[in-house]
Amino acid sequence: MATDFATILMRRGSADYWAGSGRPLSSGEWGYDETNRVVKIGDGFTMWNDLPAATLSSADGQLPTVVRSALASNIVDISTTEGAAVAQAAGRxxxxxxxxxxxxxxxxxxxxxxxxxxxxxxxxxxxxxxxxxxxxxxxxxxxxxxxxxxxxxxxxxxxxxxxxxxxxxxxxxxxxxxxxxxxxxxxxxxxxxxxxxxxxxxxxxxxxxxxxxxxxxxxxxxxxxxxxxxxxxxxxxxxxxxxxxxxxxxxxxxxxxxxxxxxxxxxxxxxxxxxxxxxxxxxxxxxxxxxxxxxxxxxxxxxxxxxxxxxxxxxxxxxxxxxxxxxxxxxxxxxxxxxxxxxxxxxxxxxxxxxxxxxxxxxxxxxxxxxxxxxxxxxxxxxxxxxxxxxxxxxxxxxxxxxxxxxxxxxxxxxxxxxxxxxxxxxxxxxxxxxxx
Incomplete structure (x- = not known):
């Protein structure tokens, strides 16, 4: 039986393109920022700039740099959820x-x-x-x-x-x-x-x-x-x-x-x-x-x-x-x-x-x-x-x-x-x- 190959292309564009986009991604629709190499998945109403990135880890299996930076910042701040949990554990x-x-x-x-x-x-x-x-x-x-x-x-x-x-x-x-x-x-x-x-x-x-x-x-x-x-x-x-x-x-x-x-x-x-x-x-x-x-x-x-x-x-x-x-x-x-x-x-x-x-x-x-x-x-x-x-x-x-x-x-x-x-x-x-x- 013959095997058919197909290429799936998602909606894509530069960072400037997405910043100027006037419509949200449809529910389940994928979008790709070619400048920052970020993937987002739409919900039908949230504009691109407010959508969270769909990427859960980097190629080396680590959390994305932006996530690691946020965690590093939060764990030393006891006013954040992460900081309060670490402070409690360390204090006990x-x-x-x-x-x-x-x-x-x-x-x-x-x-x-x-x-x-x-x-x-x-x-x-x-x-x-x-x-x-x-x-x-x-x-x-x-x-x-x-x-x-x-x-x-x-x-x-x-x-x-x-x-x-x-x-x-x-x-x-x-x-x-x-x-x-x-x-x-x-x-x-x-x-x-x-x-x-x-x-x-x-x-x-x-x-x-x-x-x-x-x-x-x-x-x-x-x-x-x-x-x-x-x-x-x-x-x-x-x-x-x-x-x-x-x-x-x-x-x-x-x-x-x-x-x-x-x-x-x-x-x-x-x-x-x-x-x-x-x-x-x-x-x-x-x-x-x-x-x-x-x-x-x-x-x-x-x-x-x-x-x-x-x-x-x-x-x-x-x-x-x-x-x-x-x-x-x-x-x-x-x-x-x-x-x-x-x-x-x-x-x-x-x-x-x-x-x-x-x-x-x-x-x-x-x-x-x-x-x-x-x-x-x-x-x-x-x-x-x-x-x-x-x-x-x-x-x-x-x-x-x-x-x-x-x-x-x-x-x-x-x-x-x-x-x-x-x-x-x-x-x-x-x-x-x-x-x-």
Whole structure:
């Protein structure tokens, strides 16, 4: 069968021709500007000069130059749709600059190079402590596994438990007090020899144990002894109140070491936590100091109930390379204003920046409308605040969206606290931010 070929010619002319044309292209009619190499398709009533070009891409597959130029102009102008979208996306997370994250980057580079360890401190409330699950399933614990692909990591500083299960601690007759220490409300205290031993079993390979304690005038002797017999007695009656560290070292690293605490005097002694590790193995140690019920105003104080016993003093004593701060759910419960909330967080940032970098995390959405609304006000203020403070920001609330969206996905254990799945998701987001930073 013969093949017939035909040539289709569309209406065409120079730019001057089209500029002077007195009639519109008919609906579906094509027109070609030979000067500018532009094709337009008529709608039956729009004149040539007002018709958009039909060209969607150039020969190299790129958007036309005029379109690219318009986009480039619009994305830097927040009054345009494109600019507003880019500004929102950029503002929600980030500020991971050399100025904000340099010290953390250097610490992690040292871990990867095998020349040093890095300390990560997770500051927060019950959602950091792991309420609704256990300390072992909290986001800081999950962060250890999430980081492992990029940097060797292990559990770090552990504090005495309150409201959240942590079988590594045995309190004996010692009391978890709520007048000073972490969040100005958590320390392990004994005030007489009769209460016996308290102990901590890290459950992971370790040969070095940094014990953090509070000392001030009138306090007694803290006896620290390992299950293998290594021991030390610490006079905690310093003239001025302060958080201090004493290190006890075992001759052999095992996963079964037990750190025992005893008070041989009729005077108070106070333990704030233990950081256990293998001295010869550099890694990133993730410490969890989440305190259930705590709000932002409890984390920035150096003073505390006893001079030098506040949270800021404890953070400075631990000297983290990176501090993650996730506070706000209890502030929202107490209707703390945005300005007051930011001022409180600024005080905590100041303590953390004395030794390292800081990332702020927005909180998970609440199932209580009034509290959720205030949490979103905190979140909306955090990106600009983070830039002003020179710290990073990770939007956990934005990741969860809302309680109504995330709860059916199994992200919550109750109306406020994440489930195991929720804590894994938070850890994943934080690990990615650390990798990017």
């Amino acid at each position: 997370e980030g500020n991971f600059t050399v100025a904000s994250m340099g010290r953390a980057r250097a610490a992690f580079a040292g871990v990867r190079a095998g020349t040093r360890s890095a300390k990560i401190l997770c500051v927060g409330d019950s959602t950091t402590a792991g309420y609704g699950t256990s300390s072992a399933l909290s986001y800081p614990s999950r962060l250890v596994a999430a980081l492992a692909a990029g940097v060797p990591a292990r559990a770090g500083l552990s504090i005495p438990p309150r409201q959240v299960e942590d079988p590594r601690w045995s309190l004996g007759g010692w009391a978890v007090i709520n007048s000073f220490g972490w969040a100005d409300s958590l320390a392990l205290m004994s005030d007489n020899p009769g209460v016996g031993l308290a102990s901590y079993t890290p459950g992971a390979l370790a040969d070095t144990f940094d014990v953090y304690y509070f000392g001030t005038g009138g306090y007694g002797t803290l006896h620290v002894e390992l299950d293998t017999g290594e021991k030390i007695d610490v006079d905690t009656s310093g003239a001025a109140g302060s958080v201090q560290k004493v290190t006890v070292t075992a001759s052999v690293a095992t996963a079964n070491h037990v750190v025992n605490f005893y008070n041989p005097t009729p005077k108070p002694v106070a333990v704030l936590g233990v950081d256990a590790y293998v001295a010869a193995t550099p890694n990133a140690r993730v410490g969890n100091v989440g305190v259930s019920g705590s709000a932002s105003g409890q984390w920035g104080s150096v003073q505390g109930a006893v001079t030098g016993s506040g949270s800021a003093a404890a953070i400075r004593a631990y000297a983290p390379d990176l501090t993650l701060i996730m506070l706000g759910i209890n502030d929202a419960k107490m209707a703390v204003s945005v300005d007051a909330y930011l001022a409180n967080v600024a005080a905590t940032i100041a303590a953390a920046k004395a030794s390292g970098s800081v990332m702020l995390l927005s909180v998970v959405p609440s199932n209580t409308p009034a509290e959720d609304a205030l949490e979103r006000q905190y979140r909306d203020a955090l990106p600009g605040f983070a830039r002003t403070q020179g710290v990073g920001f990770v939007d956990i609330l934005g990741r969860f969206g809302s309680y109504a969206e995330s709860q059916p996905l199994g992200m919550y254990s109750d109306g406020l606290h994440p489930s195991t799945i929720g804590y894994v998701d938070i850890a994943t987001a934080v690990a990615r931010a650390i990798e990017v930073a």
